[in-house]
Amino acid sequence: MTRVVDVVVIGGGQSGLAAGYHLRRLGLECAVLDARPAPGGAWRQTWDSLRLFSPAAFSSLPGRLMPPQPGETYPDAAHVVTYLTDYEQRYELPVHRPVRVAGVHRADELLRVDTDSGVWLARAVISATGTWSSPFVPAVPGRAAFRGTQLHTVGYTSPRDVSGRKVIVVGGGNSGAQIAADLAYDTDLTWVTPREPRYLADDIDGRALFDHATARRRALDEGRTDTGGVASLGDIVAVPSVRDARDAGLLRAQPMFDRITPGGIARADGTTAEADVIIWCTGFRPALSHLAPLGLRGPRGRIPTSGTRALGEPRLHLLGYGDWTGPASATLIGVGRPAREAAREIAGLLGVV
Incomplete structure (x- = not known):
């Protein structure tokens, strides 16, 4: 079975939902393909005591504030899952699950997305698979x-x-x-x-980190001195x-x-x-194996980008993998802006705006 849409979004976590929100607002037909069986992305697979770094109102996706969790300043993962589930339903985002993407290929003027439930053809693709499915363990002797x-x-x-x-x-x-x-x-x-x-200083939470990451990106874009980003704080x-x-x-x-x-x-x-x-607790690598057929990887395994757009394939955008795809783009509060920019750039490419 082959289906055709304007944009395929790969990944139905926070980044994929933010992308779907902005694409729908621009009138683009999209499909969000999520490998997980239920909403919530990686938040369904965290440890029990995990808490957000920021209060709920400062941990929100575009268009809808996260409601506070009763009795908690910093919401837990279960609260985030509930919020993402509601977000997906409220905006009637076209999420298909569980769908596993095997590979993305060039197909003349379209991109072909091969999955375990059929083929999707799209004029553009947003990869929003994150890093949680690609844990890194160092090669320590013994x-x-x-x-x-x-x-x-x-x-x-x-x-x-x-x-x-x-x-x-x-x-x-x-x-x-x-x-x-x-x-x-x-x-x-x-x-x-x-x-x-x-x-970091005890009074610093995710709000300050997002502001710092955004200020760094603005400084770099304007040719000013690199502030060092969040890592400079601790x-x-x-x-x-x-x-x-x-x-x-x-x-x-x-x-x-x-x-x-x-x-x-x-x-x-x-x-x-x-x-x-x-x-x-040694971190993760971007989950990008589905993009291997495009042959875009550069040094250190990353795909070179301008903003979220892949330099080697202008129909492909990468969203939510860290600062290299947008300031704080791997966070709830930070993914909204690069998602909006990616959607606008795709709309321009497709001649919609």
Whole structure:
């Protein structure tokens, strides 16, 4: 079965929904293809204690404010799933699920999107698959010989799964700090970071981070000095759970290890630590394998872009993969602006506006 639309959006999480919203407002016929069986994107697969960095009103997609969660300043993942489900229904976004995209190919004047449920032909494509489905684990010597359990951030749920065990959490970013804080009370925890943890000031939340990222992008666009972006402020947002564990003296980071042993970790200086579980909070890579047939990847695996538009294929836009596809575009509050710009550029390309 082959279907034809103006735009295919690949991914039905927050970025795909924001794209669908702006495309529909411009009168473009689109189809949003989502591999997941239900709304909510990656928010359905987070650990239980995860909270947003910002209050609900500052964590909203275009067109509709996220309502506050009763009793919570910073909403949890379940609240986000409810919001995204309502958003999709309120704007009657044409989401098709579960649909897995196998590849995007050039087909003369159209792009062909091959899926497990048929073929879509489109005049343009927006890839909004994010990073959650592409976890990264570094190649540390001895990792394959470890006798215990290894998890990535995507596989961690709650302290009850590892309670009373010796756990090593690897990673000095937000997920590493939050999961370490989660486990600090119920496990024999070792938190390992590549460098000394850098906490942002306690009064900084997602609102300030978005403003800082936007200011940096404006400075770069105007040829002014690079402000360094969010990374210049620190690596870890001190959300309440992290702040409480830190202030209680429970978050003491140890330096990175050199190799993994069957029963734990070891460093070149001879120090070791035993472990039953290693949790890798070591980040993600953009999930772009479906775009491989287009042959667009450049250095470090990224597809070179101008804004959200792929330089090697003007009918393709990438949305929500981080600052390289728009300031803070991997966040709820940040994806709206690049989604609007992508939709407008596509409308211009197709002669709609």
